[in-house]
Amino acid sequence: MSSRITPLSGFPEWLPSQRLIEQEILGRVQRTFELYGFAPLETRAVEPLDQLLRKGETSKEVYVLRRLQAGEGDDAATNDELGLHFDLTVPFARFVLENAGKLQFPFRRYQIQKVWRGERPQEGRYREFYQADIDIVDRDTLPAHYEAEIPLVIGDALGGLPIPPVRIQVNNRKVLEGFYRGLGIESTEDVLRQVDKLDKIGPAKVAEALTGQGLSAAQAEKVLALAEIQAPDSGFADRIKQLGITDPLLDEGIEELVRVVDTAVAEKPGLVVADLRIARGLDYYTGTVYETLLEGYERFGSISSGGRYDNLATSGRDVFPGVGISIGVTRLLAILFGRDALTASRAVPTCVLVAVNSEEERPRSVAAAAALRRNGIPTEVAPSAAKFGKQIRYAERRGIPFVWFPGERDSVKDIRSGEQTDADATTWAPPREDLRPIVTGAV
Amino acid sequence: MSSRITPLSGFPEWLPSQRLIEQEILGRVQRTFELYGFAPLETRAVEPLDQLLRKGETSKEVYVLRRLQAGEGDDAATNDELGLHFDLTVPFARFVLENAGKLQFPFRRYQIQKVWRGERPQEGRYREFYQADIDIVDRDTLPAHYEAEIPLVIGDALGGLPIPPVRIQVNNRKVLEGFYRGLGIESTEDVLRQVDKLDKIGPAKVAEALTGQGLSAAQAEKVLALAEIQAPDSGFADRIKQLGITDPLLDEGIEELVRVVDTAVAEKPGLVVADLRIARGLDYYTGTVYETLLEGYERFGSISSGGRYDNLATSGRDVFPGVGISIGVTRLLAILFGRDALTASRAVPTCVLVAVNSEEERPRSVAAAAALRRNGIPTEVAPSAAKFGKQIRYAERRGIPFVWFPGERDSVKDIRSGEQTDADATTWAPPREDLRPIVTGAV
Numbered sequence: 001m002s003s004r005i006t007p008l009s010g011f012p013e014w015l016p017s018q019r020l021i022e023q024e025i026l027g028r029v030q031r032t033f034e035l036y037g038f039a040p041l042e043t044r045a046v047e048p049l050d051q052l053l054r055k056g057e058t059s060k061e062v063y064v065l066r067r068l069q070a071g072e073g074d075d076a077a078t079n080d081e082l083g084l085h086f087d088l089t090v091p092f093a094r095f096v097l098e099n100a101g102k103l104q105f106p107f108r109r110y111q112i113q114k115v116w117r118g119e120r121p122q123e124g125r126y127r128e129f130y131q132a133d134i135d136i137v138d139r140d141t142l143p144a145h146y147e148a149e150i151p152l153v154i155g156d157a158l159g160g161l162p163i164p165p166v167r168i169q170v171n172n173r174k175v176l177e178g179f180y181r182g183l184g185i186e187s188t189e190d191v192l193r194q195v196d197k198l199d200k201i202g203p204a205k206v207a208e209a210l211t212g213q214g215l216s217a218a219q220a221e222k223v224l225a226l227a228e229i230q231a232p233d234s235g236f237a238d239r240i241k242q243l244g245i246t247d248p249l250l251d252e253g254i255e256e257l258v259r260v261v262d263t264a265v266a267e268k269p270g271l272v273v274a275d276l277r278i279a280r281g282l283d284y285y286t287g288t289v290y291e292t293l294l295e296g297y298e299r300f301g302s303i304s305s306g307g308r309y310d311n312l313a314t315s316g317r318d319v320f321p322g323v324g325i326s327i328g329v330t331r332l333l334a335i336l337f338g339r340d341a342l343t344a345s346r347a348v349p350t351c352v353l354v355a356v357n358s359e360e361e362r363p364r365s366v367a368a369a370a371a372l373r374r375n376g377i378p379t380e381v382a383p384s385a386a387k388f389g390k391q392i393r394y395a396e397r398r399g400i401p402f403v404w405f406p407g408e409r410d411s412v413k414d415i416r417s418g419e420q421t422d423a424d425a426t427t428w429a430p431p432r433e434d435l436r437p438i439v440t441g442a443v
Numbered sequence: 444m445s446s447r448i449t450p451l452s453g454f455p456e457w458l459p460s461q462r463l464i465e466q467e468i469l470g471r472v473q474r475t476f477e478l479y480g481f482a483p484l485e486t487r488a489v490e491p492l493d494q495l496l497r498k499g500e501t502s503k504e505v506y507v508l509r510r511l512q513a514g515e516g517d518d519a520a521t522n523d524e525l526g527l528h529f530d531l532t533v534p535f536a537r538f539v540l541e542n543a544g545k546l547q548f549p550f551r552r553y554q555i556q557k558v559w560r561g562e563r564p565q566e567g568r569y570r571e572f573y574q575a576d577i578d579i580v581d582r583d584t585l586p587a588h589y590e591a592e593i594p595l596v597i598g599d600a601l602g603g604l605p606i607p608p609v610r611i612q613v614n615n616r617k618v619l620e621g622f623y624r625g626l627g628i629e630s631t632e633d634v635l636r637q638v639d640k641l642d643k644i645g646p647a648k649v650a651e652a653l654t655g656q657g658l659s660a661a662q663a664e665k666v667l668a669l670a671e672i673q674a675p676d677s678g679f680a681d682r683i684k685q686l687g688i689t690d691p692l693l694d695e696g697i698e699e700l701v702r703v704v705d706t707a708v709a710e711k712p713g714l715v716v717a718d719l720r721i722a723r724g725l726d727y728y729t730g731t732v733y734e735t736l737l738e739g740y741e742r743f744g745s746i747s748s749g750g751r752y753d754n755l756a757t758s759g760r761d762v763f764p765g766v767g768i769s770i771g772v773t774r775l776l777a778i779l780f781g782r783d784a785l786t787a788s789r790a791v792p793t794c795v796l797v798a799v800n801s802e803e804e805r806p807r808s809v810a811a812a813a814a815l816r817r818n819g820i821p822t823e824v825a826p827s828a829a830k831f832g833k834q835i836r837y838a839e840r841r842g843i844p845f846v847w848f849p850g851e852r853d854s855v856k857d858i859r860s861g862e863q864t865d866a867d868a869t870t871w872a873p874p875r876e877d878l879r880p881i882v883t884g885a886v
Contacts, residue, residue: 007541008525011489015545016482016552023483035816037793037823039459040466044571045488045557046454049511061510067561068492068505068526082451083511098450102458104840106826108791109459114488118510128487143827145805152809156816266806267813348551350480362588363709366595370710373478373599380480383549384586397547 010121011128012334017347022130022333024344024439025161026112029132029327032157033110036149038134041109043091045116046082051094061086061117084116088133089324093313096137096320105320106138106146112329123338124300124331132157133306135324137313142321144256147288147308148263150325154292154304155264155271157327162441163336164295166303168264168271171278172257172288173307175240178250179226183219191215195227196279203227227277233265234258236274253287260288286310290325294332303332341442346399349378349437351430352412353395354404356385364406371425372404377435379404401434453564454571455777460790465573465776467787467882468604469555472575472770475600476553479592481577484552486534488559489525494537504529504560527559531576532767536756539580539763548763549581549589555772566781567743567774575600576749578767580756585764587699590731590751591706593768597735597747598707598714600770605884606779607738609746611714613703614721615731616750617696618683622669625690626662634658638670639722646670670720676708677701679717696730703731729753733768737775746775784885789842792821792880794873795855796838797847799828807849814868815847820878822847844877 007013014022034040052062062083085091088111096103112132119125134153136146151168158166176195180188194209203224210220222243229239237254257274264272280289287308294303306325313320336342352372354365365381372379380400382391388405392415395403403413404425412428413420450456457465477483495505505526528534531554539546555575562568577596579589594611601609619638623631637652646667653663665686672682680697700717707715723732730751737746749768756763779785795815797808808824815822823843825834831848835858838846846856847868855871856863 008487008489008491011487013487013538014485015542016484019483019485022485034792035819035821037791037821039791040462041459042457042462042465044451044454044456045559046451046571048451061512063508064511065506065508065527068507069561084508095456099458104790108823116488118512128489138826145802149809149824152813263806263809267809347547348480348482349477359588363706366592366706366710370595376478378478378480380551381592383581 038108038110049081097315129330132327137320137322148260155268169275172253174253178247182245182247229276345438352379352402356382368425481551481553492524572773575770580763580765591703598711612718615696615700621690621693625688672719788881795822795845799825811868
C-alpha cells in the first residue's frame with residue numbers, strides 16, 4: 001500500500017486521542033438511554049433501495065451498492081438493489097414491521113450507528129457520521145405523555161457531557177396546522193415550508209412568499225405572529241389564544257405542548273422552550289417536534305432533532321405510531337474539536353508503563369504487568385530494555401502517568417511529580433482519577 | 444413503508460435481547476484491549492477502490508459505492524471510486540501511512556467495526572459482520588516480543604467471556620519457509636498453499652499434490668512430517684530438529700516460536716499450542732501466525748486469526764512492520780446464538796418499572812423515576828394508569844424485576860418473589876446482581 005494516501009472529503013476520521021473522546025461521549029449517551037429503559041438495537045447498514053427512496057427528499061443522497069464481481073443476474077436473483085441507510089429511522093421502522101411478532105409494545109429502543117449521505121461536504125455536513133437515536137413506538141395508538149418524556153432523556157444525555165448547556169425548542173405540528181386551518185388556509189404544507197425559512201431569510205421575505213402563495217396580508221401577519229411566540233413555560237398558550245384563532249386541532253396541539261413544557265419545567269427548569277417557529281421542514285411529523293441548540297454555537301443549527309410520527313411504519317391493518325429524536329454526534333464533536341473545546345487527559349488508555357531491566361528479564365516485567373491488569377489497571381510493558389530515561393520518555397510522550405520498575409523490591413514512579421515509592425504489583429492502585437483518561441470540556 | 448419486508452441473507456440482525464449480549468461481549472473485549480494499553484481507533488467505512496484491490500484475493504468480495512444522483516463527472520472530479528472495507532487491516536495500514544507524523548511509534552491500537560464482503564452467505568459467512576482487531580506497528584523494525592504478547596491479550600479477551608475455552612494455535616512463517624528452503628524447495632508459496640489444505644483433503648491428497656508440483660517423495664514426506672508436529676510447549680523445537688533440516692531462517696523462526704510458546708506457558712498454561720500445520724493461506728504474514736479454536740466448536744474453524752507482517756504499510760523509505768489479530772465477533776455470536784449457548788437475564792436494561800396511580804398523578808411517578816435514575820438505577824414509568832395487575836404484567840413480560848408504587852409512603856415489589864417493602868426513591872438500591880442484565884453462557 002503506497003499509492004496516493006489522502007483524506008476523503010466528508011468522511012471524518014479522528015486521531016486516537018479524539019476517538020477516545022468520541023467513545024466517552026457515546027458511552028455516556030448510551031448509559032443515559034439505558035437509565036431510561038431503552039433497549040439496544042443495531043440494524044444492518046443496508047436497506048433495499050426502494051425502501052430508502054420512499055422518503056423522496058433524501059433520495060439524491062443515497063449511496064447505492066454493487067458487488068464488484070457479481071455474476072450475471074446474480075444479485076438480481078437473490079435480492080434487490082441495496083443502498084446504505086441515510087438515517088436510523090427508516091431502518092428502525094422496517095425492523096419493527098419485520099419483527100413485530102417478536103417485540104413487546106410499547107417498544108423503547110436506542111440505536112447508535114453511522115449513517116451515510118452523498119451530500120456535498122461542508123462544515124457540519126458529512127458523508128459518514130454517527131447518529132444516536134431513541135424512539136418509542138406502540139401498536140395502534142401511542143399515549144401523548146411519551147412526547148413529554150423525550151426532552152427529559154435528551155436533557156440528561158447531553159447535560160451529562162462536558163459540553164456547553166443545551167436548550168430544546170419544542171413545537172407541535174397540530175398547533176401549526178390547526179392554527180393555519182383556523183385561519184382558513186388550505187395548503188398548510190406550503191405555509192410550513194415558508195415558516196421553516198424564517199431563520200434564513202427573515203420575516204419580511206417570508207411574508208412576501210406567503211402572500212405570493214395566495215394568503216391575504218392579514219393571514220400572513222397572523223402566521224408570522226404565531227411564529228414569533230416563544231416561552232419557557234406554558235405561558236405560550238395564552239399568547240396563542242390572544243391571536244383569536246380557534247380550531248379543534250389547534251386546541252389538541254396546545255394541550256399536548258403544554259404537557260411537554262410543564263413536564264420539563266417540573267423536572268428540568270430551563271431545558272425546554274416552546275418556540276412556535278419550529279416546523280421541521282416537510283418531514284413525517286404529526287405532533288410534537290424538537291430541535292436542540294448548543295449555547296454559544298447556535299449558528300451551527302440543531303444538534304438533536306425529532307418528533308412524533310403516526311404513519312412511518314404501517315403494514316396492512318397494523319400501524320405503529322412513535323416518537324423519537326436523534327443526536328448528531330459527529331456534527332457535535334466536529335464543532336467542538338474544531339475549537340479545541342474537548343480534551344482528554346491522555347491519548348492512550350495506559351495508566352502504567354512497566355520498565356524492562358534487560359531483554360532476559362522481560363518475563364518479569366510481563367508478570368508484573370499481568371498482576372496490575374488483574375486489578376483492572378491498564379498497563380503496557382516497555383518496547384525495549386533501553387536506558388530508563390528513554391523508557392520514561394516513552395511514557396511521557398503518551399501521557400502515561402506511572403512507570404513501574406521491577407526490582408528486588410518493585411517501585412513505581414509518578415513521572416509528573418517525580419515521586420517514586422516501593423510498591424507491590426498485586427496490591428498497588430493508582431489514584432482513582434488517574435485510572436482512565438478523563439475527558440473535559442473547555443466550558 | 445409497507446412493501447416487501449424480509450430479512451436479507453448474509454446481513455444478520457439481532458433482536459434487542461441478543462444485541463444486549465453482543466454489546467456485553469464487545470464491551471468486555473474492548474476493556475481487555477484497553478487493559479493492555481491499546482488506543483481506540485475507528486476508520487471510515489470506505490476506501491478508494493484501488494487500495495482495496497491491492498489485496499487481490501478478496502477483490503471479488505468488494506462492495507462498490509455510487510451516489511444515486513451523482514452529477515456528470517461529479518465524483519470523478521472530487522474523489523476516486525469508493526468501496527466498503529472488507530477487513531480492518533487495510534484501512535489501518537492506510538491510516539498509519541496517512542497519519543504517521545501524528546502518531547507515536549510503536550503504535551498500539553484496537554478497532555472494533557463492521558466490515559462487508561459480497562460473499563455467498565452460509566453459516567459462519569456473512570456479508571456484514573463485526574471484527575475486533577488489535578495491532579502493534581512500529582517504524583522500520585518491530586521487536587519479536589510483541590508476537591508473544593498477542594496470544595496473552597486474546598487469551599484474556601476471550602477467556603473473560605461466557606463462552607467455551609479457546610485454544611490458540613501458533614506457527615511461524617519463517618519456520619515453514621526456512622524448512623522448505625532447507626529441503627531444497629524453491630516455490631515455498633506453492634507448498635504453503637497445499638499444506639493449508641491439510642484439514643480439508645487429508646495428508647494423502649496433499650502428498651499427491653506436492654509430488655505433482657515437482658517435489659520428490661522424500662521432500663513431500665518431510666513437508667508432511669513437519670506439519671504433523673504439535674506441542675503445548677517448546678518441545679516442538681527438538682521434534683523439528685530431529686527431521687534433520689538446517690537453514691538460518693528456520694533457526695530464526697524456531698527461536699521466535701519458542702518465545703511465543705514459552706511466554707504463554709509462563710502466563711497462561713494451556714492457552715497456546717504450537718501447531719506446525721497452520722499456514723494462514725497466501726496472506727501477507729512473515730513471522731508468527733495465529734488461529735483460534737473454540738472448544739466443542741472446532742468444526743466452525745478459527746474465530747480469531749492474524750500474524751506478523753512486514754510489508755503491509757510502506758511509503759517511500761518508510762516501512763511499518765506490525766503484528767495483529769482479529770476476532771470474528773459476529774461469527775462467534777452466530778454460532779453460539781444458534782445453539783442457545785448465550786442468554787441475558789432480561790431483554791431490557793430496565794431494573795424498575797414505576798407504576799402510575801392515575802394519569803393526573805403521572806408527574807409523581809415521573810419524579811420517583813428521576814430520583815431512582817439519579818442513583819444509577821435504570822427505570823421506566825408505566826405506559827398507562829391501568830389496573831396494577833396489568834402494569835405488573837408489563838414488567839413481567841420484559842423481565843423487569845421490580846415494580847415501584849408511589850403512595851403516601853412509596854413501596855417496591857420484587858415481582859419474582861412477590862415481596863413488597865416500603866422504600867424511599869432517593870435511597871433505595873436493588874441487589875447488585877439485579878442492576879443490569881447479566882449475560883451467561885450455557886457452558
